Amino acid sequence: MSAVTREIELDGQVQGVGFRPFVYNLAQRHALTGWVVNLKGRVRIQVSGDPDVLDQFADDLVRLAPAIARPHIRSVRQVGFADPGGFKILTSDSEQQADIHIPPDYALCDACAAELDDPNDRRFRYAFNNCTQCGPRFTIIRALPYDRRNTSMAAFKMCKCCAAEYHDPGNRRFHAEPVACPACGPQLSFSSDGIVESDPERALERTIKAIRDGHTVAVKGVGGYHLVCDARSQRAVANLRLQKNRPHKPLAVLVTPDWFERHVNADDVTRSLIMHTARPIVLCDVEPGVLADGITMGMPSTGLFLPYSPLHQRLLQSFDGPLVATSANLSGEPVLTDNVDVETRLGGVCSAYLHHNRAIVRPADDSVFNIIAGKARPMRLGRGYSPYELTLPFELAEPILAVGGQMKNTIALGWNNRMVMSSHIGELTSPRSLSVFENAVTDLQQLYEVDASVIACDAHPGYASHRWAMQQSSAREVIEIFHHHAHAGALTLENPAGDKPWLVFAWDGTGFGEDGTIWGGETLLGVPGNWRRVASFRPFRLPGGDRVSREPWRSAASLCWHSEYNAYNAPKYELLHSAWLKGINALYSSAAGRLFDGASALCGICEQASFEGQAAMLLEAYADSHAVAETLEIYHQNGILLADWRTLPAKMSDDSLSLTDRASWFHATLAETLVEIARRCRETYGDFRIGLTGGVFQNRCLAEQALKRTAESGFETVLPQQLPCNDAAISAGQIIEVHSRR
Amino acid sequence: MSISQETHISLAHGNGGRFMRELIDGIFFRHLNNPLLNTRSDAASLPELTSRLKMTTDGFIVNPLEFPGGDIGSLAIHGTVNDLAVSGAEPKFIALNAFIEEGLEIALLDRLVGSLAAAARNAGVQVVAGDTKVVSRGEGGGLYLATTGIGCSVDGLDLDIMNIRPGDKILVSGSVGDHGTAIMLAREQFGMSGDLKSDSAHVLPLTRAIYPLPGLRFLRDPTRGGIVSIMQEIRQATGLGVRLSESGIPILDPVASVCSMLGYDPLYLACEGRVVAVVANDSAQQALASWRALPDGENAAIVGEIENSSQHVILETELGGERILEELEDDPLPRIC
Secondary structure, three states: OOOEEEEEEEEEEOOOOOHHHHHHHHHHHOOOEEEEEEEOOEEEEEEEEOHHHHHHHHHHHHHOOOOOOEEEEEEEEEEOOOOOOOEEEOOOOOOOOOOOOOOOOEOOOHHHHHHHOOOOOOOOOOOOOOEOOEEOOOOOEOOOOOOHHHEHHHHOOOOHHHHHHHHOOOOOOOOOOOOOOOOOOOOEEEEEOOEEEOOHHHHHHHHHHHHHOOOOEEEEOOOOEEEEEEOOOHHHHHHHHHHHOOOOOOOOEEOOHHHHHHHEOOOHHHHHHHHOOOOOEEEEOEOOOOOOHHHOOOOOOEEEEOOOOHHHHHHHHHHOOOEEEEEOOOOOOOOOOOHHHHHHHOOOOOOEEEEEOOOOOOOOOEOEEEEEOOEEEEEEOOEOOOOEEEEOOOOOOOOEEEOOOOOOEOOEEEEOOEEEEOOOOEOOOOHHHHHHHHHHHHHHHHHOOOOOOEEEEEOOOOOHHHHHHHHOOOOOEEEEEOHHHHHHHHHHOOOOOOOOOEEEEEEEEEEEOOOOOEEEEEEEEEEOOEEEEEEEEOOEEEEOHHHHHOOHHHHHHHHHHHHOOOOOOOHHHHHHHHHHHHOOOEEEEOOHHHHHHHHHHHOOOOOOOOOOOHHHHHHHHHOOOOOOOOOOEEEEEOOEEEEEOOOHHHHHOOOOOOHHHHHHHHHHHHHHHHHHHHHHHHHHHOOOEEEEEOHHHHOHHHHHHHHHHHHHOOOOEEOOOOOOOOHHHHHHHHHHHHHHHO | OOOOOOOEOOHHHHOOOHHHHHHHHHHHHHHHOOOOOOOOOOOOOOOOOOOOEEEEEEEEOOOOOEEOOEEHHHHHHHHHHHHHHHOOEEEEEEEEEEEEEOOOEHHHHHHHHHHHHHHHHHHOOEEEEEEEEEEOOOOOOOEEEEEEEEEEEOOOOOOOHHHOOOOOEEEEOOOOOHHHHHHHHHHOOOOOOOOOOOOOOOOHHHHHHHOOOOOEEEEEOOOOOHHHHHHHHHHHHHOOEEEEEHHHOOOOHHHHHHHHHHOOOHHHOOOOOOOEEEEOHHHHHHHHHHHHOOHHHOOOEEEEEEEOOOOOEEEEOOOOOEEEOOOOOOOOOOOOO
């Protein structure tokens, strides 16, 4: 058989992952000649050899690719025979137009971890060790192509040893852009009370000592700073909570794999998720008593994650115990990333800082997952997943920028059949959130060289993202998408194939509805771009505007007043009751999230919340899945089904029932009501697939029962796995909806 | 039939005849009587004035007409006088239009005009011209007032929003949100307005006290939209940012507690007797001291400053966070999950 020459082009995750040295070594192994070159976001290979061997080579390109690479062969074509005699890696060509893929940040690989522990290695204990298979990417990239000069590592000139590795195609640090060693790379420094310790080892020692002494230290990681303290010390945890003004919201804990195996009864899904190279925070059931009580504040599960950078590895090794590691920020803001900023803004929260001098180009909060019905469900996609990309089931006619919602804000950029999402931005109420939001808008478009001609925003006129979008309306078309339509649109991405319409249950806390009321318990029938509200909850007033979200007793009071149930009638409620009667700052809502708040408050579990969802989470903590479910009464009004919750106040206030009985009954009854709505819709409208989305379905007890009960009634039901079901998915849904309407 | 025998306003009180004459003479002229107000002339003759004149006009609609701490009559004078005062003028003359709804109780009208006259005397202004109209039942909220005020510019005073510079301090002369809260409670007949009174007052002692300060840049009276609306006005005119400190803003306990119960933000609620001053940093303490020495200024405070590091109106919360204070929505909707 005679030798031929083929040109193979690949895209997908092929840059910043050691793909070219892999190709080089693979070509050597198959004794092929030719070259490989990085185009922008793509790799082109020319190889000459026997056709059989070339076939095998192409297979191996995908099959044997580095663990963190995700190559897709885009084209293979035969070209004129060429035999350059040997295989070469050619220099990058930034002029080429091609699809751009930006790698996420990767967790420390085994090879680099071994070097950390090897006293004979020149990177022994080095907190910034990395190679093509691990290390920071997204958070250090300033521009493309992904070369060191375009990253925050440009500030560090490689030493001779590092440069040699960087240029050696056989080395695992070949073109590892953040390559570094103690002689030439970033370093740690410790700062406390204005005194700086710049010796890296002593800086780490001082950090460990401060933590042992019960202090909180702000530690600079990959996507931002963490506030770190001893996770076994009740006093240290209480102190951190007090200083950060975070009285109840659960804190994430950084643990070693050994600790995880010893103290967590984990299934395979949990184990493989927590070991994933993105190292997300995973909600786990931890053995009681091994962590300070103040970490979860009564919630049944604990957010754990494993060390993802050499620095975190060293911290854990040196401290020898679990560490609280919570985003260093002011409530609701994106995580802090800048050395000076963190000392200025967190001055009241902590007084010790472990800094380093590698700049973080953009914040990336830790990602968070929960396991529901045996599958991993994202709650927040950040470090390790950002920039998060999904392939759209269609081609967009023009690039769309979707600016998301107000809470848990993310933005998304869609073009061709691609959609890329920003990292978690948070609540758009503070100037810092808004500036991170504005940077993300510019950043995503610049990185991917896409200039959006259409902006999609939420229909709520008071959202900061909506206001921002409206300011752009002279230059770009702005399209408003209703909140729950966006939720439904995002849900369909989970399983876009198939002809059946969807029946989407979009249950959350609030969203501006088509009729000007506050939606949040909606059942939408249809397909993207064409949703019809077919069911909801009986509307009730939310007395006190935005305050209802932090004061569950307001929902409880309103439910009682509507149900004429004899409660919340003390003199101190008279003023609010009159406002409620007259509709003063008391809009109508159908939000399921507020029913959870009301139920939780009526049981006496949570009347005042310090964070969103607290009342519902505490209620869920009491619930099991053994309750006998009832169905709320469902009635027709104005062509839609409404579920009537007016039996709730009496049931949830019934002290003859245990809290577990009440909480379980509530979850089972809402799940059964959902199924009953679906059954009635099937009678009326024919067959459909069911989707469950909106922040309420982060509730495992509810979601699992809804999945189980709908399955028992013969429905196919989808609970999101690709995108969070909460408002982080609004931006993605806006893109789906804008496209589908056109 | 004389005015004293009628108990309510009828359309006849606006027809140009006897009823109308009796209404004007028996109520308006009786209360407002002064040498310049001449019911027999269609225009007032004013004395010669030496300085440049400033003129302002305003309309007053308030429900209820009488509320704790004031009524529409005194409010009309205070509003007009305060607009002149914060513009750097000594108020002198006022022209008044009254649109009276058929069916308004005459005794109430008498009280309101009496209150208006007393407020004018108190502020040292004269109502020199006026007109009344009666509108059919259902076409007006009892009584609408429209005023035009004329004042004399204070020499050497240069008040202009464009004078504002980064680093300038923002002062407020007293607690915020009193009027808005009192009116809301009174209007909705919540029956618990006991501790709450409108701050309706003229601000002349306050403005006069700081006119001489060399660092005085800008004055405004926070009415509709509260102090946030003034900050938004500053931001939009100058392109500079405003930083307010939550803990520094004086809010009376009953106002705070009603607002917190009903879910309102007092920073967006109207005042009717307060002044917001922007002064150069080095004059701020002096301005504060001058205000605090006055009975109406004892709660005065430095509430924030002008900055060029942002272009937002930012509230530094008591917990150390930062919140953007957006321009008032027509209809604030809950935004939070």
